[in-house]
Amino acid sequence: MTVLFVVILFAVLLAVETPIAFAVGIIAFAGLMITGIGNEAVSAQRVFAGMNSYGLLALPLFILAGNLLVAGGIIQRLVDFVDLLVGRVRAGLAYVNLLANLMMAGLSGSATADTAALGSVMTPMMKQRGYSPDFAAALTISGAIVAPILPPSIIMVIYAIPTKLSIGALFFAGILPGLLIVLLLAVYVALAAKRISPPVVATERRLSFARATLDAIPVLLAPVIIVGGVRGGVVTATEAAAVLVAYALFLNVVLYRSTDCKTLYKVLRESAITTATVMIVVGTSSLFAWFLAIENVPSAARALFTSMTDNPILFLVIVNIFLLVVGSFVDTVPAILIFVPILQPAAVAYGIDPIHFAIIVIVNLMVGLNTPPVGTNLFVISSVTGRPIGGIVRALLPLYVVKLLALAIITYVPFISLWLPRAAGLIP
Numbered sequence: 001m002t003v004l005f006v007v008i009l010f011a012v013l014l015a016v017e018t019p020i021a022f023a024v025g026i027i028a029f030a031g032l033m034i035t036g037i038g039n040e041a042v043s044a045q046r047v048f049a050g051m052n053s054y055g056l057l058a059l060p061l062f063i064l065a066g067n068l069l070v071a072g073g074i075i076q077r078l079v080d081f082v083d084l085l086v087g088r089v090r091a092g093l094a095y096v097n098l099l100a101n102l103m104m105a106g107l108s109g110s111a112t113a114d115t116a117a118l119g120s121v122m123t124p125m126m127k128q129r130g131y132s133p134d135f136a137a138a139l140t141i142s143g144a145i146v147a148p149i150l151p152p153s154i155i156m157v158i159y160a161i162p163t164k165l166s167i168g169a170l171f172f173a174g175i176l177p178g179l180l181i182v183l184l185l186a187v188y189v190a191l192a193a194k195r196i197s198p199p200v201v202a203t204e205r206r207l208s209f210a211r212a213t214l215d216a217i218p219v220l221l222a223p224v225i226i227v228g229g230v231r232g233g234v235v236t237a238t239e240a241a242a243v244l245v246a247y248a249l250f251l252n253v254v255l256y257r258s259t260d261c262k263t264l265y266k267v268l269r270e271s272a273i274t275t276a277t278v279m280i281v282v283g284t285s286s287l288f289a290w291f292l293a294i295e296n297v298p299s300a301a302r303a304l305f306t307s308m309t310d311n312p313i314l315f316l317v318i319v320n321i322f323l324l325v326v327g328s329f330v331d332t333v334p335a336i337l338i339f340v341p342i343l344q345p346a347a348v349a350y351g352i353d354p355i356h357f358a359i360i361v362i363v364n365l366m367v368g369l370n371t372p373p374v375g376t377n378l379f380v381i382s383s384v385t386g387r388p389i390g391g392i393v394r395a396l397l398p399l400y401v402v403k404l405l406a407l408a409i410i411t412y413v414p415f416i417s418l419w420l421p422r423a424a425g426l427i428p
Contacts, residue, residue, distance in 0.1 A: 006031045006291075020334045021277075025284030028291045037294055043287055050286020051279050054238060055167055058157045060275040061241030065152070065248045066108035067267045067274075070117045072252035072259050074219050078103045079121055081216035084209050091197035093129055094139055094189045097122045101143030102182050105150040106223030111369055114144040115377045119384040130198030137385050138395035141377040142185055142403065145366035148332070149359070150178040152226050152244065157237070158282065158333055159358055162289055162341050167237035168230045169426040173355045173417045175227075177363060180416060181406045188402045218251055231424050278333055285337030292341055302346040312350040316411050319343060320364060327368015331376060335365055352414075355427055359417040363410055367403050370396060 006027045013023040029043045082099040086092050100122065104114045119140050126136035148155035151171035160167045189196065226244060229235040235243060252259035259267075292298060305315055326335050340361060347357040369377040372393055382389050410416055421427045 005034065020331065021281040021284050024281070024288045024334060024338065028284065028288035031291045031295070032287075035294070046287045046290050047283040050161070050289075051283045053161055055157060055160055056279075056282065058152075058167065058238040058241040059154060059278065060271065061238070061245050062109045062152045062154050062157065063274050063278075064267070064271040065241065065244040066110055066113055066154075067271050068245070068248035068252055068259070069107045069219070069222070070113055071263055071267045072248070072256060074107065074251070075100070075104065075117050075121050077212075077215045077219055079125070081212045084212050090199075091189050091193035093122075093126050093131065094193075094197060095186060097126065097136070097139050098143045098182050098186055098189070101140070102146060102150075102179075103220065105144075105147040105178065106152075106226075107219070108147055109152040109154045111141075111144045111147045111366060112376055112380055114147045115141050115380045116384055118144065119381045123381075123385045123387075131196065132395065133385060133387055134391040134395040135196055137381045137387050137392045138399055139185070139189075141370050141381050141392075142396070142399045143182065144377060145363075145369060145403070146178040146181050148366060149174040149181070149362060151175065151223065151230075152237075152241065153362075154278075155332055155336065155362055155365075156358075158278070159336050159340065159362065161282065162286070162337060163344055163354065163358065165354060165358060166426055168424075169355055169421040170358055171227070171230060171237060172421040172424050172426055173359050174362070175420055176416045177359050177406075177410045180409065181363075181403065184402050184406050185399065188398065192398070218255060222247060222251075281333050282337065285334060288338060289341040298342050298345045301342045302349050305346045306349065312352055313412070315346070315350050316352070316360070319347070320360070320407065320411060323361060323364035324367060324371070327365040327375075328371040329374050330368075331374075332365045332369065335368075336361065353418060353427075355421060356414045356417045360407075360411050363407050367400075367407065370403075371400075 009030060010023060010027045013026060014020075018026070025043075025047070032043060033039070079096065079100050082096045082103070083093070086095045086099065089095070097118070100118055101114060104118060108114055108117070119137065122140050123133060123136045127133045147153070151174060153171065153174060156170040156174065157167055159165070160170060222244060225247060226240045229240045229243060230237055253264075305318070308318070309315060323335075323339075326339060330338075343361070344354060344357060348354055369375050372378060372389065378389050378392060381387070382392060418427070
């Protein structure tokens, strides 16, 4: 009865548009008070305990590093470099869009940041060369979903908190799935090139290939520092975040000299606000997860799933459908902190590797970022480009099929997620 009351209360709070962080905290506190287990002091203690984690130190550092790299004009250097590589073939600028997204994913760790940054650069550029602006917007947000799948991923840092999984193992597990998504999107672009792309028109090159390469190489070294440092045992994932911040400052202030004091202050302010927002959600969701554990909800969920089927393949079908729906209505961070403590124990009971399951969850929720009615990236790209959401969604329809195909492959071929972390010695 307590859980039923909490579910009804949660629905009411969402209906009156209560911010998700406060809604989660209110229902957890109400549930604890009803059961007589918790009070104000206990609830406050659990909220702060949820935020008191060494692993979470990586969160503000990766946010700051990503914002520094975006603010420093890094995107234009990447776009110029990739445009010189593949921009002169049929549908070349669509490939540029995907490759720029891939490179930015190794820098920002945030799908929303990549959408905002690349949307303002790539969409006007593609429109100028004759592409449909709706297709340009749809392709941009489709490629942007790899940012939280590839390292450094802010979402993976958050996922590791309630599950106690290795952040480094999650980083390595996301590399091949992220590359697979970009590859399948590129295959779609190749197959649909004549329909989506205007004929190639020779344009004057703004930069020489050598100059564009020299400008891009220091930027491309950033993800190598993270992956190489963690793989070599030189730094932990949290320490790698601090190194990335120092490297981003070096690029912006010393090498490129693209960031002044005013811009740096703005970046620090935005990073602090973003971190505070996420940490409130982390704290209240930790209280909610504790309430669920006390009420034995994870065990009940595991029993429910096993009563429905004892087949792990069918279990993953059910979970994928559920998460695709959740991702369409709930933002990524609260979705992970609310549902993962319930779903992860059930997945382990079915013999599914927790690292593999983590990638399945994250890919599902990333697809949700591009799905109405509440897909965050849809609203971001619509705001950046000025295009109506309806037109972008229509252009997204074939790209949804591609992403669902990638999700199916990632779900049922665990090797894709587990090979690299095993090769790196991060999991047995």
